[in-house]
Amino acid sequence: MEILIESLPRFIGATWLTLQITALSVFIGFCMALPLSVLRVSRSPLLSWPVYAFTFYFRGTPLLVQIFLIYYGSGQFVAQLEAVGLWYFFQNPWFCAVLALTLNTAAYSTEIFRGGIQGVPFGEIEAARACGMSGALLYRRIILPRALRVVWPAYTNEVIFLLQASSLVSIITVMDITGVAGEIATRSFAFYEVYLFAAALYIVIVYGVLWVFRRIESRLNTHLQAEAL
Template sequence: MNWELLQTYGPRMLAGLGLTLQIVFLSVALGAVLALPLAAARMSKIKWISRTAYGYTYLFRGTPLLAQTFLIYYGAGQLRPELQSIGLWWFFRDAFWCTVLTFTLNTAAYQAEIWRGAVLSVAKGQWEAIHALGMSRASGLKDVIAPQALIVGLRPLSNELILMLKSSAIASTITVPELMGVTGLAFSRSFDFEVYLWAAVLYLTMVETIRRICAWLNSRLTKHLVR
């Protein structure tokens, strides 16, 4: 263990870790807000709405996140006059916010499909029971369907969170000083591969923490299903 190297770059890597967590949790939270209406649009019986939502999910799930990040960050520079005229250049000139926007749009597509699959997995008899009890569709969805769909979708959603955490390293390619960006800077100055081992340990720790929290939530939500 190179203690001098750790003393020099350890605090910077922890700061990069904090920025990584900001990007991931902010993107996933905003993506969740966008995913719910998107999932509803995917299940809509109005064709143009469902097809538009399908096109969105197809685009963001079918193209690399790296390409999406470059398209938004570098593509915004080509539209600088237009963005300045509407007062949005301050947002798109900042690599951090471009990363958050890209990650939000990307994870929303995945979360929408997870929610759609979870809702469709609920037995049709549940909808029939809602109608038989005279409940409105909105209240039935909130009180009956959503809790059951959450049990089905929790593990895929936790996997999506973990994937977004690992994909956050892409932000370093557009100069965002998150964990991998700081690690790369430390290696370029020290040429000691040990810094990448530290980064790997930090990522593994975060992934294991998320896994354990989601496993605990799943056990709490499904305890009535376990003998």
């Protein structure tokens, strides 16, 4: 018990790091997934196939392999990466962790958004077309807002998954919650106390994030609630 109280400041720092890595990956992944999902539903196979290959690879392989491929695998291309000045980034485990998590969540989110885009009733698109909207305007005003509302619960699950998956970065020496717990546990031999504490910490964060996303969901659907009254 004293060990836990002693190491509380380290856990606070680690919690911040876990949240930071997750939030950054979710944000960049979201920004990547929106255009990618639009390309994914494109009628041109030249546009949709590369995106499908990307999502298929990143959804079909374990995140741990992806992290190792980027962090350790880049070591096989030191000369080439140095030549283009990128080796500095790939040496850094924090960078590799964020890169792997971002690509992973981008792949899953792309497929989630694709489902949403395809789920938009065709009448709405026709109506927008009849109003003279097309292309980017149609997507921005009608399809994407509508799709986002439909997929929000599924997207919430993806964010929760990513938050938990961020624990894997501890394997490449990033000191997130799991990383700090592992270090303290091996030093103090208080394995179950420390890991139970880490587990409790994750539960609090997970259900906290879940609560925030539910709030956003009800915000997104305010117009529907008003109708129900």
